[in-house]
Amino acid sequence: MAHVNEHYLKLQAGYLFPEIGRRVNAFADANSDAKIIRMGIGDVVKGIPRPIIDAMKSAAEELAHDESFRGYPSEQGLDFLREAIAKNEYQDAGVDIGDDEIFVSDGSKCDSGNIQEIFATDSTIALTDPVYPVYCDSNVMAGRTGACRDGRYDGLVYLPCTEDNNFVPALPEQHVDLIYLCSPNNPTGAVMSREVLAKWVEYARAANAIILFDAAYEGYITEDGLPHSIYEIDGAREVAIEFRSYSKSAGFTGTRCAFTVVPRELTGYTVSGDPVALHGLWNRRQSTKFNGVSYPVQRAAEASYTPEGKAAVHSLIAFYLENAAIMHERLAACGFTIFGGVNAPYLWLRTPAGYDSWGFFDHLLQNAHVVGTPGSGFGAAGEGFFRLSAFNQRDAVEEAMDRISRLK
Numbered sequence: 001m002a003h004v005n006e007h008y009l010k011l012q013a014g015y016l017f018p019e020i021g022r023r024v025n026a027f028a029d030a031n032s033d034a035k036i037i038r039m040g041i042g043d044v045v046k047g048i049p050r051p052i053i054d055a056m057k058s059a060a061e062e063l064a065h066d067e068s069f070r071g072y073p074s075e076q077g078l079d080f081l082r083e084a085i086a087k088n089e090y091q092d093a094g095v096d097i098g099d100d101e102i103f104v105s106d107g108s109k110c111d112s113g114n115i116q117e118i119f120a121t122d123s124t125i126a127l128t129d130p131v132y133p134v135y136c137d138s139n140v141m142a143g144r145t146g147a148c149r150d151g152r153y154d155g156l157v158y159l160p161c162t163e164d165n166n167f168v169p170a171l172p173e174q175h176v177d178l179i180y181l182c183s184p185n186n187p188t189g190a191v192m193s194r195e196v197l198a199k200w201v202e203y204a205r206a207a208n209a210i211i212l213f214d215a216a217y218e219g220y221i222t223e224d225g226l227p228h229s230i231y232e233i234d235g236a237r238e239v240a241i242e243f244r245s246y247s248k249s250a251g252f253t254g255t256r257c258a259f260t261v262v263p264r265e266l267t268g269y270t271v272s273g274d275p276v277a278l279h280g281l282w283n284r285r286q287s288t289k290f291n292g293v294s295y296p297v298q299r300a301a302e303a304s305y306t307p308e309g310k311a312a313v314h315s316l317i318a319f320y321l322e323n324a325a326i327m328h329e330r331l332a333a334c335g336f337t338i339f340g341g342v343n344a345p346y347l348w349l350r351t352p353a354g355y356d357s358w359g360f361f362d363h364l365l366q367n368a369h370v371v372g373t374p375g376s377g378f379g380a381a382g383e384g385f386f387r388l389s390a391f392n393q394r395d396a397v398e399e400a401m402d403r404i405s406r407l408k
Helices: 006-010 016-030 050-062 079-093 108-118 133-141 194-207 278-289 295-303 307-333 357-368 394-407
Strands: 102-105 125-129 156-160 178-182 210-214 240-245 258-261 267-269 275-277 338-340 346-350 385-389
Touching: 006 133, 016 357, 050 295, 050 307, 079 102, 079 258, 079 295, 102 108, 102 278, 108 133, 108 210, 108 240, 108 258, 108 278, 125 133, 178 194, 194 210, 267 278, 275 278, 307 338, 307 346, 307 394, 357 385, 357 394
Parallel strands: 125 156, 125 178, 178 210, 210 240
Antiparallel strands: 102 258, 240 258, 267 275, 338 346, 346 385
């Protein structure tokens, strides 16, 4: 008899975004004339910039000729891209990261979900609440939690992010082994200051803990003085793994390319207390389970670091941030209390009186034909909040704001 992994049965209903899709599809089927504006799932809408597409096309053409054909890519990423990442993302900013510490992948969602495989199943996990669901669900699947009660899983340490703490989590009051942090945060849009990150690094060093730092939205940080990488903090190389993505910066949501940084001095420990380099474990995991990213996609990612590519990416980010500014202004004029949308492409707003998160989702969908993301889908502390994405065309953003304003 083939037994199933019963830890999967602990998962609550469907994964958040497929559940949104199910509800939207049901509404669309019943209201075929409705023009639905989707501001829920954070998928980009602008075309990939021309310098990047040209590099992809050129690389694809290489594959048509015997003399320039390339077969299997390396699981760690091709040297030209790893070198470009190390230089442009880190070394030019004075951050000490080597190209051999970079692992190119097909998405930070995959990496942030898979990274838990190299740690013991009895590790104590701390994560923020609200939180990107992948961090939580991947650990539920691996058996690190008990049952879910009132939106929280037994065995996880939750770090509430609320208005009272400006959506920046406090240090845990108990010992933890693995800490998931995201800055700029998805879903709240909050960004951790250098001083706050330094406290987390200090805590991790004292506790022999590892920080799993999701910086997928760092390109949206516009305010001076805010850190773009945890490795800007002294000592972080000894305690942190960082995840980055091209999805929301270069428009690669359908192209798939990201990278994870695992410094060579970063160590975990065996039960007997012997140190083990995490770089080697992640390399072994990727070599066994990951096929690598295709050559044309890696050439496209490399092109995002050319002068023309950088200018185009900057223009894309500026467009989405202008959308966010428009949304913030219009929603504030309607009386909503809003957070985020300044250094992040997401707005986190308090639901109107009388609505919980899913209730407001249904209200917007049915009466304005606008789709957002219920805050409770990100965790218990997200109840009473709602996320709107700035990833849309300008006319759709303006129309959505018009419709919402007519509801107030």
